[in-house]
């Protein structure tokens with residue numbers, strides 16, 4: 001359940017009767033390599049390994065385990081810190097209509113998530129509806145309409161020249177029709193596209209969503225943190241969703257996004273079908289990164 | 292930078308950071324740094340400009356084109372291009388851009404909407420092909436993609452087009468049944484035109500990390516990929532993972548996507564890519 005490299009590093013450590021800066025150098029380098037190959041952010045890995053080295057060399061002797069085993073424990077503890085300690089719930093208040101804004105880079109899986117999240121809410125007894133707010137991507141509204149019809153989830157897709165106004169009107173219509181979870185699908189955009197980021201800021205100011213979820217592709221590499229920090233600056237989003245984890249991507253970058261912004265990962269996407277969404281579990285993720 | 296200083300641990304760490312943050316990956320970064328240590332004796336003084344020049348040259352050498360992936364441009368008619376890749380990388384959009392490109396060089400282009408799985412995939416390609424002013428062979432969602440591909444190759448022959456570009460559904464390289472579906476599509480094409488498809492383009496997103504290497508390996512195995520299109524380079528991601536892909540698999544980048552408009556496609560230029568890596 002761990003990669004060969006992790007097993008070798010742990011074996012080297014377990015075999016150490018005493019530890020010093022020299023003999024833990026190589027196994028710690030192996031651990032650094034595993035994390036980087038899992039796309040964990042460079043700076044996150046660097047500071048994590050520095051902590052592990054510092055605490056390992058400064059450790060007090062515990063009688064029941066060898067110093068080398070203690071290094072392994074320290075490594076796990078530091079890794080757990082960046083994974084977050086608890087499952088952060090996506091809370092759906094029962095009596096108040098709740099709006100959720102879905103944002104992120106192009107192709108990350110936002111539109112698909114809107115449908116999956118609606119289905120999740122419905123299974124929990126809520127009445128979800130989706131608002132189409134992407135007027136740019138060819139056939140974006142059509143994509144939602146088709147998926148909405150196939151899954152019996154209402155889609156409000158009338159978009160006019162004034163995106164902000166028509167979105168607000170769609171939300172009002174959804175609320176009037178008794179829907180209590182209203183999920184807004186926005187267009188994919190670059191965090192460095194000022195105009196497009198301003199559009200989101202304006203949308204947030206006008207709609208005042210209860211949740212803003214940053215949707216990120218599980219295969220993302222080192223640039224993930226940059227994206228997250230920029231979205232945090234402009235929108236102060238409330239949660240992260242990591243998609244496409246049904247492949248063999250480790251997802252270390254998405255994890256780093258959470259570690260650096262302090263924002264919780266709420267869901268993961270594990271496929272293209274309606275039910276392919278799961279609540280995020282940090283401990284399962286640890287074995288994914290190291291496995 | 293630009294003054295004489297020692298090649299010390301700090302400068303090597305700076306280089307390691309640039310390479311890894313550019314998604315070049317641990318192995319390739321380490322071997323580049325080993326080459327630096329060999330060429331510049333550590334703790335000797337050196338002009339850091341020279342160091343970075345050497346670094347860029349090293350990477351440029353890695354990206355130089357290998358003979359095995361050279362193919363003649365539009366050597367056959369119809370020239371058939373199969374477009375593949377995992378979900379959301381920019382396949383459909385890239386096809387719109389490619390069709391536009393060929394159309395503008397006075398070629399007769401046909402596109403095939405063989406993504407019969409995803410909602411509005413055909414509608415999306417239909418809008419792009421209208422912008423490019425080319426014809427489309429498509430069908431309903433849920434049809435057999437192999438049937439669409441068959442029809443499109445037959446149509447390409449009977450209409451005597453120069454280029455046929457085939458869009459496929461995004462798929463995880465780890466899903467055996469979906470990769471088998473892709474192999475079947477390839478067989479269907481070859482049954483009608485034995486040496487087709489003439490190009491198989493793997494679309495990779497510049498934001499991707501090390502998983503892109505696995506994708507390249509699997510798609511190469513299943514469909515003999517001939518080139519990569521690296522999309523979304525208009526973002527801040529460097530796309531450095533194409534370096535280990537080139538080193539391990541010999542697979543070259545043919546084009547880059549630099550935006551969401553129909554003209555946002557460029558021929559890959561290794562020198563510009565390496566400059567951008569260090570900017």
Ligand SMILES: Nc1nc2c(ncn2[C@@H]2O[C@H](COP(=O)(O)OP(=O)(O)OP(=O)(O)O)[C@@H](O)[C@H]2O)c(=O)[nH]1
Pocket residue numbers: 104105106107108109110111112113134137140186187188189243244245246247268269270271272276378379409461463
């Ligand atoms: N395998 C897999 N595919 C997914 C997952 N989530 C989304 N996809 C696929 O990824 C592709 C892109 O999904 P979309 O929902 O269109 O992404 P988007 O973020 O709305 O894209 P833009 O609106 O263009 O920015 C589609 O092929 C989806 O079916 C997932 O968890 N696993």
Ligand SMILES: Nc1nc2c(ncn2[C@@H]2O[C@H](COP(=O)(O)OP(=O)(O)OP(=O)(O)O)[C@@H](O)[C@H]2O)c(=O)[nH]1
Pocket residue numbers: 106107137188190376377378379380381382383384385406409412459460461462494522523524525526547548549550551555
């Ligand atoms: N910024 C930017 N966005 C791009 C680029 N290429 C594609 N996109 C966007 O990425 C998103 C996904 O593009 P698609 O063409 O639907 O990707 P796909 O691979 O066909 O997706 P699936 O068929 O669902 O697997 C869309 O929002 C595109 O506009 C690019 O070069 N730059």
Ligand SMILES: [Mg+2]
Pocket residue numbers: 110111112134137140185186187188
């Ligand atoms: Mg979308």
Ligand SMILES: [Mg+2]
Pocket residue numbers: 382383384406412458459460461
């Ligand atoms: Mg597509």
